[in-house]
Amino acid sequence: MKYIIVSGGTPPSYRLLKRYIDDGYNVIAADSGANVLYTNKIIPKFLIGDFDSIDKKVLEYFKGKVDIEKYPPEKDYTDTELALLKAIDNGATEVMFLGCTGSRMDHVIGNVCVLYKAINKGLKAYIVDDNNKITIITKPSKIMGCRGEGFSLFAYDKEVKNLKIEGSKYNLDNYNLKVGDNLTVSNEFLENEVYLNFNSGSLILIRAVD
Incomplete structure (x- = not known):
């Protein structure tokens, strides 16, 4: 429902x-x-x-x-x-x-x-x-979008351990994203799929269109 x-x-x-x-x-x-x-x-x-x-x-x-x-x-x-x-x-x-x-x-x-x-x-x-679509990701996920479409990520409740971002303009590999860290703001899709992998923590995902 x-x-x-x-x-x-x-x-x-x-x-x-x-x-x-x-x-x-x-x-x-x-x-x-x-x-x-x-x-x-x-x-x-x-x-x-x-x-x-x-x-x-x-x-x-x-x-x-x-x-x-x-x-x-x-x-x-x-x-x-x-x-x-x-x-x-x-x-x-x-x-x-x-x-x-x-x-x-x-x-x-x-x-x-x-x-x-x-x-x-x-x-x-x-x-x-x-102008915005916001969700929280609690496990490794694939997100879908269009080439050039923007997205931002933030650690929600605690440090996100070993964050790996693949398929984006700014990829990451095994990065510990702390609460308050803005490194993952304003990224972009390279194609139609971005993969988010991490061991623990939760990510706020914001898809914003001006």
């Missing part, structure tokens, strides 16, 4: 929303993420949150149309994480987080943490906006 979770950061474009909806993704709105769905006449499957930031007219509009779950403002989970838990309870195998980037960097970092939790639960998961 595939889901998009729409949160209250920078609103995704209608084009981005439509891409996933047309591909069969179910929609969960996390609090004010419902505002952009209302604007684009999209009805989510679930609406979840403490509703401290959703437009009141939007909340009223969705009452009776969707499954609404309200939580107290003082809680142990963010609205985005509550939406993730709902998706998991309903058989999610893949989750795309939209509306999870923007001007509030504390929220962005918090959403990366939620992304990591999704991946650790075995889901295929990404944070996506109109």
